[in-house]
Amino acid sequence: MKLIITALALSFFSLFAMPLICQIVEEDLSINEDVIKRKYEEAVSKFNSLDQASSIYDFNEIIVILEAAFKDKTIDPSLIAYLKHSYDFRAQIYFNDGDLAKSEGDILSIFDQDMDYEPPKEASVKYIRLFDKIKSKMTGFFSVITNPAGTRVYLDEKQIGYSNTPVLRYKIGTYVLRVAYEGYQTEEKTIEINSGQTTKISIELKRTAAALSLQTSPAGVEVYLDGKYNGTTEGSAGEAEAARLKGLGLDAAKCSAAFKIHNLPLGRHKVELKKPCYQDSVITLDFPQPEDYSLNPVVLTTSQGEVILQDTPREAEVFLNGQLQGKGSLSLKNLCSGPYTLTVKFRDGKYIKQFNLKKDETVYVSPSKKPTVLFGGLMKTGEDISYDSPLVVKTSALLETIQTLNVYTPTIRERNEDKELTTDLMRIGENLEGITIEPGIVLDPVTAKLKNDLLNKFEADLLLFLINTGEFEYSMILFHSTHGAPDVASFIYEDSADGADDLEKTMRKLDVIPEFQSPWLGFYPVEPVSGEGMLVIEVRDQSPAAKAGLSVGDRLLFLNARRMTDRRRYDEVLMQLKSDDDVSLKIDRRGSVMDLNIKVETAIKTPQQTYGIYYFNRALAEIISGKEADSLKDSDVTLPYLKAVLFYYMSAIEDGQKTLLSINDKRSDAVDSGLIELFKSILALKAGDIQKAEAEREKYLKYPDSRLYEKNGLPLRLIEKYGIYP
Numbered sequence: 001m002k003l004i005i006t007a008l009a010l011s012f013f014s015l016f017a018m019p020l021i022c023q024i025v026e027e028d029l030s031i032n033e034d035v036i037k038r039k040y041e042e043a044v045s046k047f048n049s050l051d052q053a054s055s056i057y058d059f060n061e062i063i064v065i066l067e068a069a070f071k072d073k074t075i076d077p078s079l080i081a082y083l084k085h086s087y088d089f090r091a092q093i094y095f096n097d098g099d100l101a102k103s104e105g106d107i108l109s110i111f112d113q114d115m116d117y118e119p120p121k122e123a124s125v126k127y128i129r130l131f132d133k134i135k136s137k138m139t140g141f142f143s144v145i146t147n148p149a150g151t152r153v154y155l156d157e158k159q160i161g162y163s164n165t166p167v168l169r170y171k172i173g174t175y176v177l178r179v180a181y182e183g184y185q186t187e188e189k190t191i192e193i194n195s196g197q198t199t200k201i202s203i204e205l206k207r208t209a210a211a212l213s214l215q216t217s218p219a220g221v222e223v224y225l226d227g228k229y230n231g232t233t234e235g236s237a238g239e240a241e242a243a244r245l246k247g248l249g250l251d252a253a254k255c256s257a258a259f260k261i262h263n264l265p266l267g268r269h270k271v272e273l274k275k276p277c278y279q280d281s282v283i284t285l286d287f288p289q290p291e292d293y294s295l296n297p298v299v300l301t302t303s304q305g306e307v308i309l310q311d312t313p314r315e316a317e318v319f320l321n322g323q324l325q326g327k328g329s330l331s332l333k334n335l336c337s338g339p340y341t342l343t344v345k346f347r348d349g350k351y352i353k354q355f356n357l358k359k360d361e362t363v364y365v366s367p368s369k370k371p372t373v374l375f376g377g378l379m380k381t382g383e384d385i386s387y388d389s390p391l392v393v394k395t396s397a398l399l400e401t402i403q404t405l406n407v408y409t410p411t412i413r414e415r416n417e418d419k420e421l422t423t424d425l426m427r428i429g430e431n432l433e434g435i436t437i438e439p440g441i442v443l444d445p446v447t448a449k450l451k452n453d454l455l456n457k458f459e460a461d462l463l464l465f466l467i468n469t470g471e472f473e474y475s476m477i478l479f480h481s482t483h484g485a486p487d488v489a490s491f492i493y494e495d496s497a498d499g500a501d502d503l504e505k506t507m508r509k510l511d512v513i514p515e516f517q518s519p520w521l522g523f524y525p526v527e528p529v530s531g532e533g534m535l536v537i538e539v540r541d542q543s544p545a546a547k548a549g550l551s552v553g554d555r556l557l558f559l560n561a562r563r564m565t566d567r568r569r570y571d572e573v574l575m576q577l578k579s580d581d582d583v584s585l586k587i588d589r590r591g592s593v594m595d596l597n598i599k600v601e602t603a604i605k606t607p608q609q610t611y612g613i614y615y616f617n618r619a620l621a622e623i624i625s626g627k628e629a630d631s632l633k634d635s636d637v638t639l640p641y642l643k644a645v646l647f648y649y650m651s652a653i654e655d656g657q658k659t660l661l662s663i664n665d666k667r668s669d670a671v672d673s674g675l676i677e678l679f680k681s682i683l684a685l686k687a688g689d690i691q692k693a694e695a696e697r698e699k700y701l702k703y704p705d706s707r708l709y710e711k712n713g714l715p716l717r718l719i720e721k722y723g724i725y726p
Contacts, residue, residue, distance in 0.1 A: 033078055036062060040082050044089070052093045059086045059093075084113050088120070095127050103127075107134050111171050115139060142191065142199040143167045144179065151181040151205065167198060177201060183209035183263035183290075210264040210287035215297040216273060219256035224272040225264075233259045237297075248296060255297050266290065277336035279303040279359055303337040303359035311366045312344060319343040337361075339411060350459070352406035372406040373478075373510075374458045375399060376465030379429035385422045385465075387415065390495045391474070391503070395466065398507040405510065408458060424450045429467055429477075451479050464510075476506055519577035520601045521545050525556050527566055533557040533588060534564045548598045550587070557593070558586035 043058030066083040069075035075083075091106035107130070110117050119131050144153050149164035155175040161168055163179060172195050180186045184205040193199055214223075216233045223230045235257035237245055242252040261271075266287050273281040278300040287293060309318060314328040321341055325332055337357050342365060344351040349369030357363060375396070377387045386392055387409070399407040410421060428447050455463055463479040472494050478487040489509060491502040522543020525534035533555035539545050556564045559573045560583055577583060581600040586593065681696035 033076065036079055036082050040086065047089055052096065056090060056093050059090045062086045063090065080113060084110050084117055092123055092127055095130065103130065104134055107131055108138065111135065111138060115169050115171055137195055138172055139169050140172050140193040140195055140197050140199065141167045141169055142193055142201065144177070145202045146179055147204050148181060148184070151179040154178040179203055179205065181205055183207065207290040210266060210290055211292045212261040212264060212285070213258045213292065213294040215256050215258055217250055217255045217297050217299045221256070221273045221275045221300060223259060224274065225261060226270055230261055231259065245297065250297055250299070273298055273300060275300055276338060277302060277304065279337070304334050305337055305357040305359065305361040305363070306335060307332040307342065307363045307365060309365050309367065313346060315347065317345045319345070350406065352408050354409065370404060370406045371461040372408055372459065373462040373464050374455065374460035375407060375409045376425045376463060378466040378468065379426060380468040385425050391466065391493055394503060395507065398504060402510055408460060424454055425465060429465065519574055519579065521583065521598055523550050525570060531555065534570060544598045544601050548596045550585070550596060551589070555588040556585060557588055560584055
């Protein structure tokens with residue numbers, strides 16, 4: 001009785017535990033090549049060690065998992081081999097145990113995967129005989145002959161080979177045969193594959209497309225069909241065609257071999273032929289019938305031009321598409337027509353011009369030092385950077401008219417070869433998504449590095465690109481090489497003649513020449529609490545003073561032989577200077593008196609003002625002029641890009657309350673929050689409220705640009721007392 005109960009319990013447990021075991025097996029095994037491979041090798045090892053009874057369970061696991069994946073069409077092709085071999089080993093185990101029905105079933109499963117499968121040589125002779133017997137019984141042969149030959153052959157949507165090849169072996173049954181060849185109509189028919197017999201099928205395909213054969217003189221011409229590259233003509237015509245070509249007045253040695261374009265849809269097509277140093281040839285052809293067409297050889301004519309550089313300094317290096325051509329004023333003759341980038345490098349700047357040289361054209365260039373802006377195209381959320389939209393084409397045309405900047409747009413080749421370029425631009429744009437219409441944006445560190453890397457790669461000072469912020473709303477984003485926050489100018493644009501007005505108005509802001517032309521030495525002295533001369537509290541990097549060796553902490557005793565006793569005297573001497581003047585300084589450096597000489601530059605060459613980017617600050621323009629900004633000329637209201645110069649304007653306004661009222665009246669869209677906190681601190685100082693001034697100062701010190709206004713930690717009281725400004 002106990003034995004019966006035990007048996008029933010085991011049966012009951014097996015019924016309910018089996019799904020759980022299968023689930024555990026499936027979870028443990030999973031569709032993973034490494035796991036399947038390990039399990040398969042363990043099973044083969046057991047099989048070879050004559051532990052076949054144990055190995056069958058391992059093969060079962062592999063087959064269950066891979067069969068399910070095969071039915072769901074989720075199996076990796078690399079795993080199908082494990083499935084076939086597992087069937088084979090299990091069939092051998094069944095055969096050795098005398099279960100021929102199950103053995104034959106696994107052999108048939110192999111044929112479902114691969115009709116050419118062969119059992120391993122190590123298998124028993126009797127098993128191999130059974131395998132061959134079943135294969136012979138369950139398979140037949142067929143051949144497919146088509147015109148044209150080499151069509152793809154499918155049985156029930158599975159490609160099994162090509163037509164006009166040796167006889168194919170396949171599992172017996174009824175199938176839908178389909179043959180397909182590009183440029184011809186696909187044909188289908190039902191066929192029977194019978195055991196041991198060969199089924200022969202012949203099909204004549206109906207042509208649906210045309211073909212074109214052409215030659216060019218010279219060879220090496222790129223062929224474009226309807227705007228898409230199709231190949232390049234190669235070789236030579238050869239002696240067989242010499243007589244025909246001679247009759248056409250052509251030299252066979254200079255003509256290419258025949259270039260064929262197959263599978264042309266019927267109708268009209270445009271063929272473009274392009275080769276460097278030759279004029280493009282464009283041919284429009286009509287193909288009314290599915291036939292072969294041919295053209296007489298197309299002869300391309302040479303296309304060259306020249307570039308002449310005028311008024312170029314003798315030491316300036318001239319580059320064309322990155323290749324050094326020489327120095328100074330050059331005449332570059334016999335240049336192949338096509339796109340060029342001309343770069344002239346001076347000792348302290350460069351000039352860039354991009355142009356498309358046409359046949360017999362002469363391009364005259366008078367280079368001048370300018371900052372370089374890298375144009376990054378248009379970014380739309382979820383799309384790639386665009387360089388060919390109507391807006392970008394219009395913007396590029398406007399950029400070409402700018403006089404104060406070099407404009408560089410990455411070439412098609414650069415964009416195709418430099419895959420990181422578009423990615424980096426889009427990552428910068430994504431950082432601005434949703435806030436692009438607000439000025440004063442600060443980039444995160446990663447994006448800021450991307451921006452600097454891009455500028456360094458193209459040796460540019462500024463990065464400009466457009467962002468789509470609404471249906472017809474856009475923002476022009478302008479980054480400076482040394483400044484954290486970009487300038488942002490929003491505008492409306494529609495793809496129509498009227499829609500360009502706002503864009504042109506915005507673009508004109510890039511081409512404003514600064515008003516500041518005052519002499520610049522690049523250092524800032526203040527009256528010391530005690531001692532002679534004036535104390536130097538800052539020396540700008542790369543400034544004339546820095547090049548002359550002046551250092552922070554030096555005391556300026558004489559400037560151009562005039563004793564320096566106060567700020568007024570310093571300003572009087574400074575305003576008498578002109579660009580390129582030589583200035584003599586006598587300084588006291590920690591008790592040692594020494595002489596220095598400085599070459600004067602103008603304010604436009606300072607790091608803050610060198611890049612020619614100037615925008616309206618309407619709130620300040622109204623305050624400074626006392627008029628409505630819209631009624632003023634550009635020259636009256638333009639302000640330099642860097643906010644340090646804005647600070648100078650703000651701190652110089654006598655009635656600071658006007659600016660504060662403007663801020664509160666929401667007319668301060670060009671003033672960021674950091675400047676507002678700074679200016680509130682200045683107003684508090686003027687009012688004598690030291691506590692409030694320090695509180696506001698603590699707020700603005702948190703902004704990334706605060707160092708521009710701090711002047712190496714100089715207290716605001718000194719700014720207020722001595723009028724120090726950037």
